[in-house]
């Protein structure tokens with residue numbers, strides 16, 4: 001089975017986000033594989049262990065992302081591709097992934113439910129539509145049996161069990177697998193695994209981002225003494241006016 | 244020319260998030276001198292207008308692909324420049340496919356009204372609520388999903404009779420639904436105006452009775468922190484935060500939750516936040532509007548009484 005896993009390069013979830021002018025302030029930020037992409041990667045490796053085949057990781061990004069690509073190789077991917085471009089929007093990224101994947105014969109294209117930087121939640125749907133493949137998202141469980149994937153996906157207020165023919169595109173989330181930590185042997189072997197860097201295709205991005213800002217701070221916390229819950233109810237009714 | 248609003252129905256009524264979408268689309272249509280047209284997929288005979296001039300029902304919209312196809316046909320038929328959808332799990336999938344079909348600019352989780360003088364610019368949350376950015380949609384056609392509670396619903400307006408529209412889409416025959424489990428009768432978390440949430444401070448799933456009591460007296464939905472759903476104390480779809488549901492209710496009550504940065508990312512756009520925690524140093528108090536330092540096992544039952 002040939003599996004492609006698309007990964008993002010994002011600030012660690014504990015990071016405070018700030019901007020210098022119109023750029024993310026990267027001082028002191030630790031970058032990681034997007035947490036949802038990391039679930040997709042972990043499940044891809046498990047599926048490979050069960051069924052054989054290969055796992056290729058792909059990132060659309062500049063050279064700074066090589067570090068997380070190497071980590072994905074250390075976790076167990078076989079090879080990697082970086083499409084050398086600033087990822088300037090969901091459509092731009094989707095088009096790059098679709099162009100790369102269209103004639104490679106992947107059985108599964110796994111992604112995260114969403115990227116935790118721009119939170120688009122769009123790339124999997126766009127790639128599926130561009131390639132004419134079925135898309136299932138957000139997927140919480142996935143097993144492969146013959147030419148079919150059996151999945152459980154989240155729906156608003158519950159979950160649904162679905163079966164889909166391969167090849168397919170899926171957006172993944174927990175508890176599809178546990179995040180994997182690279183082993184020492186994995187780290188050593190990652191250095192010699194292939195990382196191909198290819199140029200992007202020209203695409204109209206259709207969107208432009210500008211004017212970043214941080215949320216306004218809250219006005220501060222009003223404390224109510226334990227035992228005085230009536231006062232809290234009063235404040236919620238008459239001051240905050242939310243109940 | 245038209246602005247299209249994709250509307251979701253739950254229990255025969257327009258979902259709250261869709262009321263907002265209707266109000267948003269019609270206000271925008273008015274501003275640019277176009278018509279606001281609602282599209283529903285479910286069988287309903289009439290819906291409140293929220294300023295839309297008509298509402299049509301597509302005849303087939305059983306999955307995201309079918310819905311996107313039907314919407315694309317209606318958008319073409321109405322020469323629509325813009326389609327607005329609620330930010331539900333389903334509508335998000337529809338928006339991705341639709342944007343490719345229409346060759347449109349797409350952006351999800353938009354907050355507030357766009358700037359339309361010159362270019363079309365909207366605001367959206369990024370880094371899971373830790374920051375905001377402005378997005379310029381350059382395409383002639385645009386698809387956007389609206390974040391709940393970021394615009395308001397305004398006046399419901401008179402009821403509109405839903406007109407039949409022949410537009411159909413075909414469901415993806417390669418995907419078969421084999422089962423479904425849906426919480427019955429509960430208030431859906433992403434739709435809720437009031438949310439009661441609890442964390443590891445509650446010690447075990449057997450202690451959720453008081454959380455449910457509190458949610459019940461308030462008419463609120465229940466939520467939880469990630470370790471709680473990871474341990475299966477609560478269902479997965481209740482988990483809020485950076486890697487869970489992102490919510491923006493009017494009131495969020497956090498009980499026995501420390502307030503990690505990942506948790507806060509998913510709830511920080513709530514209008515009012517109440518924190519109940521034994522630890523005066525819990526980071527959540529810094530993000531709260533009201534706080535009680537105390538034992539949840541004593542405070543919550545008293546709060547339930549005070550609300551009755």
Ligand SMILES: Cc1cc2nc3c(=O)[nH]c(=O)nc-3n(C[C@H](O)[C@H](O)[C@H](O)COP(=O)(O)OP(=O)(O)OC[C@H]3O[C@@H](n4cnc5c(N)ncnc54)[C@H](O)[C@@H]3O)c2cc1C
Pocket residue numbers: 013035441442443444445467468469470471482483484485486487498499500501502503504505506509519520521522525537538539540
């Ligand atoms: C990549 C990544 C993504 C993550 N995403 C999320 C996410 O989306 N959402 C999320 O929630 N977490 C997320 N986490 C986990 C997060 O870091 C925290 O571990 C988690 O939020 C803590 O949950 P908690 O507040 O319930 O538990 P704890 O941190 O253990 O806090 C329990 C709190 O309860 C209080 N308490 C104890 N007893 C009582 C009592 N009797 N009455 C009142 N208060 C009491 C304690 O003082 C404490 O503050 C993520 C972590 C990682 C690494």
Ligand SMILES: Nc1ncnc2c1ncn2[C@@H]1O[C@H](COP(=O)(O)O)[C@@H](O)[C@H]1O
Pocket residue numbers: 006007008034036037058059060061087090093110111112113114115116118119120121122123124
């Ligand atoms: N720059 C990128 N490179 C590779 N994959 C990406 C990139 N951006 C997004 N993706 C994939 O698409 C998923 C959804 O992203 P998004 O639509 O941006 O929320 C992510 O979880 C990744 O799997």
